[in-house]
Amino acid sequence: MAQLKITLAHSATHRLPKQRKIVESLGLHRINSSVVKPDNEAVRGALFKIAHLVKVEQVK
Template sequence: MAQLKVTLIHSVAHRLPKQRKIVEALGLHRVNSTVVQPDNEATRGALFQVAHLIKVEEVK
């Protein structure tokens, strides 16, 4: 299964509480923090909700 490298590029300060929770659930804490997540429908849905705050790359 493919993996996705997710990097937080914008702060979650002054964002909606739902967006803050999604970013925290993804394992991102600070700007420029990076995590590797599995590429599945649940992860894609969460990434879509906060697409304006993150950068996503596919890891092979």
């Protein structure tokens, strides 16, 4: 299964509370922090909501 490397590129400080919760639920805390998550519909849906805050790369 493919994996996604998600990096927080912009701060979530002055964003909507729902967007801040999504960033926190993905395990991102500070700018430039990264996590590797499975490529599934739930993660893709969360990324769609905060696409302007993150950078996403596909990892083999």
